[in-house]
Amino acid sequence: xxxxxxxxxxxxxxxxxxxxxxxxxxxxxxxxxxxxxxxxxxxxxxxxxxxxxxxxxxxxxxxxxxxxxxxxxxxxxxxxxxxxxxxxxxxxxxxxxxxxxxxxxxxxxxxxxxxxxxxxxxxxxxxxxxxxxxxxxxxxxxxxxxxxxxxxxxxxxxxxxxxxxxxxxxxxxxxxxxxxxxxxxxxxxxxxxxxxxxxxxxxxxxxxxxxxxxxxxxxxxxxxxxxxxxxxxxxxxxxxxxxxxxxxxxxxxxxxxxxxxxxxxxxxxxxxxxxxxxxxxxxxxxxxxxxxxxxxxxxxxxxxxxxxxxxxxxxxxxxxxxxxxxxxxxxxxxxxxxxxxxxxxxxxxx
Amino acid sequence: xxxxxxxxxxxxxxxxxxxxxxxxxxxxxxxxxxxxxxxxxxxxxxxxxxxxxxxxxxxxxxxxxxxxxxxxxxxxxxxxxxxxxxxxxxxxxxxxxxxxxxxxxxxxxxxxxxxxxxxxxxxxxxxxxxxxxxxxxxxxxxxxxxxxxxxxxxxxxxxxxxxxxxxxxxxxxxxxxxxxxxxxxxxxxxxxxxxxxxxxxxxxxxxxxxxxxxxxxxxxxxxxxxxxxxxxxxxxxxxxxxxxxxxxxxxxxxxxxxxxxxxxxxxxxxxxxxxxxxxxxxxxxxxxxxxxxxxxxxxxxxxxxxxxxxxxxxxxxxxxxxxxxxxxxxxxxxxxxxxxxxxxxxxxxx
Numbered sequence: 001x002x003x004x005x006x007x008x009x010x011x012x013x014x015x016x017x018x019x020x021x022x023x024x025x026x027x028x029x030x031x032x033x034x035x036x037x038x039x040x041x042x043x044x045x046x047x048x049x050x051x052x053x054x055x056x057x058x059x060x061x062x063x064x065x066x067x068x069x070x071x072x073x074x075x076x077x078x079x080x081x082x083x084x085x086x087x088x089x090x091x092x093x094x095x096x097x098x099x100x101x102x103x104x105x106x107x108x109x110x111x112x113x114x115x116x117x118x119x120x121x122x123x124x125x126x127x128x129x130x131x132x133x134x135x136x137x138x139x140x141x142x143x144x145x146x147x148x149x150x151x152x153x154x155x156x157x158x159x160x161x162x163x164x165x166x167x168x169x170x171x172x173x174x175x176x177x178x179x180x181x182x183x184x185x186x187x188x189x190x191x192x193x194x195x196x197x198x199x200x201x202x203x204x205x206x207x208x209x210x211x212x213x214x215x216x217x218x219x220x221x222x223x224x225x226x227x228x229x230x231x232x233x234x235x236x237x238x239x240x241x242x243x244x245x246x247x248x249x250x251x252x253x254x255x256x257x258x259x260x261x262x263x264x265x266x267x268x269x270x271x272x273x274x275x276x277x278x279x280x281x282x283x284x285x286x287x288x289x290x291x292x293x294x295x296x297x298x299x300x301x302x303x304x305x306x307x308x309x310x311x312x313x314x315x316x317x318x319x320x321x322x323x324x325x326x327x328x329x330x331x332x333x334x335x336x337x338x339x340x341x342x343x344x345x346x347x348x349x350x
Numbered sequence: 351x352x353x354x355x356x357x358x359x360x361x362x363x364x365x366x367x368x369x370x371x372x373x374x375x376x377x378x379x380x381x382x383x384x385x386x387x388x389x390x391x392x393x394x395x396x397x398x399x400x401x402x403x404x405x406x407x408x409x410x411x412x413x414x415x416x417x418x419x420x421x422x423x424x425x426x427x428x429x430x431x432x433x434x435x436x437x438x439x440x441x442x443x444x445x446x447x448x449x450x451x452x453x454x455x456x457x458x459x460x461x462x463x464x465x466x467x468x469x470x471x472x473x474x475x476x477x478x479x480x481x482x483x484x485x486x487x488x489x490x491x492x493x494x495x496x497x498x499x500x501x502x503x504x505x506x507x508x509x510x511x512x513x514x515x516x517x518x519x520x521x522x523x524x525x526x527x528x529x530x531x532x533x534x535x536x537x538x539x540x541x542x543x544x545x546x547x548x549x550x551x552x553x554x555x556x557x558x559x560x561x562x563x564x565x566x567x568x569x570x571x572x573x574x575x576x577x578x579x580x581x582x583x584x585x586x587x588x589x590x591x592x593x594x595x596x597x598x599x600x601x602x603x604x605x606x607x608x609x610x611x612x613x614x615x616x617x618x619x620x621x622x623x624x625x626x627x628x629x630x631x632x633x634x635x636x637x638x639x640x641x642x643x644x645x646x647x648x649x650x651x652x653x654x655x656x657x658x659x660x661x662x663x664x665x666x667x668x669x670x671x672x673x674x675x676x677x678x679x680x681x682x683x684x685x686x687x688x689x690x691x692x693x694x695x696x697x698x699x700x
Contacts, residue, residue, distance in 0.1 A: 172573040172586050177565045183558050189539055208533050215527045215566070220649050223522040236522050296646060299570050 006250040007092035007099070012063040015039045015093060020123040029110020031100070036124050037093035038062065038086040041070050042078030044129060051131045052076060053121065053150070054085040057141035057327065058259045059251060062087050068329035069138075075342035081135065086121050088142065090258030097194075097254035106254050107194025114142075114266045118149040122157075136346060137285075138162040140327040141298070142259065145170070145266035151283045152268040159350040161285040162342060165292045165324055168268045168306050169276050174297045177216055178264045184208035185253050194254050202253045209256070210244040219294035219323035227322065231330060280309040286350040287313040288341055292334075295324045316341045356600040357442035357449070362413040365389045365443060370473040379460020381450070386474050387443035388412065388436040391420055392428030394479060401481045402426060403471065403500070404435040407491035407677065408609045409601060411443050412436065418679035419488075425692035431485065434475060438467050438492065440608030447544075447604035456604050457544025464492075464616045468499040472507075486696060487635075488512040490677040491648070492609065495520070495616035501633045502618040509700040511635040512692060515642045515674055518618045518656050519626050524647045527566055528614045534558040535603045544604050552603045559606070560594040569644035569673035577672065581680060630659040636700040637663035638691055642684075645674045666691045 009015065015037045023034035039062045044051060054065050054076070062085035070076045076083055087093040089112050097109035104110075125131045137147045137158050144166020151161040152168070167174070185191060188205030196202050218227075223236070233239035248256075272278040287310050291303035300317050307315045318341075320326040320334040329335050359365065365387045373384035389412045394401060404415050404426070412435035420426045426433055437443040439462050447459035454460075475481045487497045487508050494516020501511040502518070517524070535541060538555030546552050568577070573586070583589040598606075622628040637660050641653035650667050657665045668691075670676040670684040679685050 171570060172578075173565065173568075173570040176561065176573070176586065176590075180558065180562050180565055183561070187537060187554065187558060204537065208530065208537060211526065211533070212530050212562070215523065215530055218523075220521060220523040220647070220652055223526070224652060224655075228522075236526065240526075297570070302570055302574060305574075 004092070004098070007252070012061045012093055015062060015087070018124050018128055020120050020127070023116065023120055025110055025116045026113045027111035031089070031095050031110065031112075032104060033095075034089070034120060035095050036086055036089075036120055038084055038124065039066060041066070041083040041085075042081050044082040044131070048129075048131050049133055049135060050081050051125070051129070051134050052081045052083045052136045052138065053125065053134050054083060055117070055121065055137070055139040055143040055146035056086070056088050056091055057139065057143045058263055059091070059248065059256060060143075061091055061093050064328070068327075068335065069338070075339040075346065076138070084125060084129070086124065088117050088146065088259065089120060090255055090262065092252055092255045096252070097258050098252040109254065109258055112258060112262050114145045114149045114262055115153065115270070117146055117262075118153055121146075122154065132157065134158050136160040136162065136342070138164065138342065139166070140164040141166045141324065142263050142266070144298075145263065148268050149266075151285045151287065152271055152279050155282050155284040158285040160345050160348070161283070161287040162290055162345055163287070164290045164318070164338070165295055165298050165327055167266070167298055167302055168280060170264060170266045171302055175264045177297050178260050181209050181212055182257060182260050184212055185257060191253060194257070196253065199250070199252050203249060206249050206251070206253065207245055210248040211240055213248065214240055214244045216296050217323060217325040219296065219321055221294060221321035222323055225321060227330070276306070277309045280306060281311065283310050283312075285312070286345065286348055288316045288345050289313055290316045290318055290338070290341060292322075292324060292326050293317050293319045294321055294326075297324060354442070354448070357602070362411045362443055365412060365437070368474050368478055370470050370477070373466065373470055375460055375466045376463045377461035381439070381445050381460065381462075382454060384439070384445045384470060386436055386439075386445075386470055388434055388474065389416065391416070391433040391435070392431050394432040394481070398479075398481055399483055399485060400431050401475070401479070401484050402431045402433045402486045402488065403475065403484050404433060405467070405471065405487070405489040405493040405496035406436070406438050406441055407489065407493045408613055409441070409598065409606060410493075411441055414678070418677075418685065419688070425689040425696065426488070434479070436471050436474065438496065438609065438612075439470060440605055440612065442602055442605045446602070447608050448602040459604065459608055462608060462612050464495045464499045464612055465503065465620070467496055467612075468503055471496075472504065482507065484508050486510040486512065486692070488514065488692065489516070490514040491516045491674065492613050492616070495613065498618050499616075501635045501637065502621055502629050505632050505634040508635040510695050510698070511633070511637040512640055512695055513637070514640045514668070514688065515645055515648050515677055517616070517648055517652055518630060520614060520616045521652055525614045527647050528610050531559050531562055532607060532610050534562055535607060541603060544607070546603065549600070549602050553599065556599050556601070556603065557595050560598040561590055563598065564590055564594045566646050567673060567675040569646060569671055571644060571671035572673055575671060577680070626656070627659050630656060631661060633660050633662075635662070636695065636698055638666045638695050639663055640666045640668055640688070640691060642674060642676050643667050643669045644671055644676075647674060
C-alpha cells in the first residue's frame, strides 16, 4: 500500500499501532485484523494508576489532541500522567474504510458503533499495558461519546470522566445535522457510491461538507466578532477555503462517513434497554460534564439534562464564542478553562 | 402559460396583481413589466392612516401571513386596519424566475435586492392606493429585512416598524447558511444550471435543502421536547418527508435561489456608505425589534445589537423553543406574544 497523502506518520505521528485481532462488531460485521493507532505521553507508574485515556473526535486524530490538550504545564501533563491517546476506528489512522483492502474496505466497510471503539480500546490498554484503572477519560465531541461509553460500560475502571461538548445519547437534532453532512458528500456524483478513485475527486461534496461545518461548527458571534481575522484569515472566503476546506478537504470521504454514522448512533442507553437514566446511573466515575456555551449542536441544555442523571457529577460550562469547534483550541481562554476544570477533577478523590 | 401546480390562486389566493411597469434594479438588470401579487384585508379609511404593510419571507407567500398573523381579534385586525400583504419579487406569485418567459426568466432572471422590493412596494401603495403614511410595517425573516429597508429608505412614511426574526444587515454567519442552502440545490445534477424542466426533477437538491432547513430552522429543544409529535408527525423521518419536504419540495428552485441571493445581500447600510449606525439612525418609526429566543441564524444577540442603534426602539424577544420557524405559528404562545407586542406598538403614539 502506498502511503496516504494525509493519514501518515509525517503529519500525524509519531504514533504506534496495535492489532487486537478480528473485531466482531455490534452491528454484526467483523473487522479483520483490527488495528488501533495510538500515541502515548509520559510514563506509566508502578502502581499503574496514573493512566489517562484520550479518544478522538469526528475527523480528528491523536495529533490534534496532543497539540491542543497535552503538554508540560498543562492539566494533561506527561510529567505526571501516562496519557494514551487512541485514534477511533474509521478516522484514517486506525483501521478505516480507506486503509482496508477490497472487498472489506471502502463503502463495504462494516458499520461501527461507539461501543466497538471502546471495546477495542479496552483490549489495547489491558492487553498491551495491563492497565486496570483509568485516572481519567477525557474527550471532546465523539471523544465525549466514547468517554460516556467507557464510564457506563466499564464503571469500575473509570475513576474520573470529562466529556467535553458531547452527549451520552445523541439527540434527534444532532442526528439530522450529521445526516446533512453525510448527504453533502454522498450527493456528489464523483462519490460514486463510495467507489471514488481518490478523495480529491469528491472535492465538491467535501467542500459542501466543510461549509456546513462552518455554519454549525462555530457560532454567529464567532463570525460577527471577526474571529476569522484574529485567526489570520482575510475574509470569510479565505477562511472557508484555507481553513475549513484545508482541514476537511484532504480527508477520505468513506472514513468521514464511517465516523458520521457512528456519531449519529451514539447511545449509552443501549446497555439498559433504552433507559438513559439507568445507563447514566451506572457511572461511578467522578464526572465533569463540560459543554461549550455557544455549541449549536451539543448545546449546554442537552448536556445539562444528562448531567443531572449522573450520580457523582458536576456541570462545568466552557465559555467561548468559538462554538463547538472551540475544541480546536482557537480560543486561549477555552483551553485555560479546560485545564482549570481538569486539574480540579484530577485532584479530587475518586 | 399553464397554471403552476403550486403558485396559483387556489393555493395562495385570493390575491390581486398590479404591474409597476419596467423595474430597473439596483444591480443593473431590469424586470420587464414587474408585477406584484398582493392581498388586502379590511378597508382603507378616509384619512388613509390605518394602513399596515406586511411583506413576505423566504419561500413564503401572503397566504401564510394571512393564516398566521391576520384576522378578527388579532393585532392585525381587518376590522380596524387596512392590511396590505405583498409577495416579494421572486417568491413565485409576484414576478419571479419561473413565471418570466425566456430569455429573461429562469436562471437568467436578474439579481434582485431587498431595496428593489421596497421600491416596487412603494409604487404599489402610493400609485394604487394613494397611501402616504403606514401605521405599521411588520414582517418576519426576509420580511424583517424589508421592514428595515422601508424604515430606513422612507423614514417619513413609516410610523411604526416591527421586524421579527430578521436583521437590517445580514450577518456573515447567516450569509454562509444561505450559501449552503443554495449549494444544496445547485449541486443537484438535475438542476442543470437552472435549466431544469420541472421542479420535481430537482427533488434531490430540494430535499437536501429542506433537511438543512430542519437543522437550522427549528432548535435542539424543538426536537428534544418532541414538538414533532405535538405537530402531528410520528417520527423525524415523517416530519422531514411530510412537513419539510412537503413544504419546500413543491417550490421552484430558481425562485428559491432568487430569494436566497436577496436574503444574503440584505443591508440597509448601503444607504449610508456602509455605516450601519448612520442608516439605522435615520429611522423615525417607533420600532419593536422582535427576535425569536431560540433562533439559530437571526439570534437575539445580533438583533439586539441593531436595536441599540435605532433611536425610538425597544427589544421584544419572542420566547419559544420553535426557533426561527416559530414564524410559522406552530406555537400558540408565540403568536400570543406577537399580538401582545403589536397591539402595544399600534397603540403607541408615533
